Amino acid sequence: xxxxxxxxxxxxxxxxxxxxxxxxxxxxxxxxxxxxxxxxxxxxxxxxxxxxxxxxxxxxxxxxxxxxxxxxxxxxxxxxxxxxxxxxxxxxxxxxxxxxxxxxxxxxxxxxxxxxxxxxxxxxxxxxxxxxxxxxxxxxxxxxxxxxxxxxxxxxxxxxxxxxxxxx
Numbered sequence: 001x002x003x004x005x006x007x008x009x010x011x012x013x014x015x016x017x018x019x020x021x022x023x024x025x026x027x028x029x030x031x032x033x034x035x036x037x038x039x040x041x042x043x044x045x046x047x048x049x050x051x052x053x054x055x056x057x058x059x060x061x062x063x064x065x066x067x068x069x070x071x072x073x074x075x076x077x078x079x080x081x082x083x084x085x086x087x088x089x090x091x092x093x094x095x096x097x098x099x100x101x102x103x104x105x106x107x108x109x110x111x112x113x114x115x116x117x118x119x120x121x122x123x124x125x126x127x128x129x130x131x132x133x134x135x136x137x138x139x140x141x142x143x144x145x146x147x148x149x150x151x152x153x154x155x156x157x158x159x160x161x162x163x164x165x166x167x168x
Contacts, residue, residue: 007063014056017049088155096139105132109145110152 027034089110093103101122108118115133119126133145142148 003063006059010056010059013052014060017052017056020045020049085152089152092140092151096136098136098139102132102136102139105129106136106148109133109136110149 089107093106098106104122105118108121113121115126115129119129122129137144137148140148140151142151
């Protein structure tokens with residue numbers, strides 16, 4: 001919460017300082033004269049506005065740098081978790097004794113592709129893909145695609161140690 005307040009204050013200060021400089025330019029363009037002030041006061045106002053812009057830019061830079069670091073860290077954890085999930089799938093496929101063709105079909109099925117789409121991608125008939133999916137379900141001990149998916153989802157929800165370790 002404190003970070004949001006600091007960032008908001010910095011942004012408001014930058015906005016006010018920018019309005020000061022832009023208003024000076026606009027007033028000069030339209031030849032609008034304001035009540036004269038001493039040059040010392042004017043210089044102090046310009047110095048204050050400049051300092052405000054510099055401080056705001058510095059704070060913005062720090063927040064941007066921290067955001068980029070957090071984003072990179074989250075992306076790194078996501079890649080690690082994704083790699084661990086692929087390792088988990090590969091291990092299950094090994095445990096089930098899937099053939100290379102069945103592995104491809106299982107992966108496409110887990111991704112949510114239809115029988116027709118899988119057949120088109122693999123350049124095989126739909127009957128072949130159906131036979132392969134039935135073999136996959138039998139070897140995995142499930143009755144269909146929803147149960148096949150649930151095997152992997154359960155591992156994710158149960159907090160599989162490999163996923164957690166890889167994400168850290």
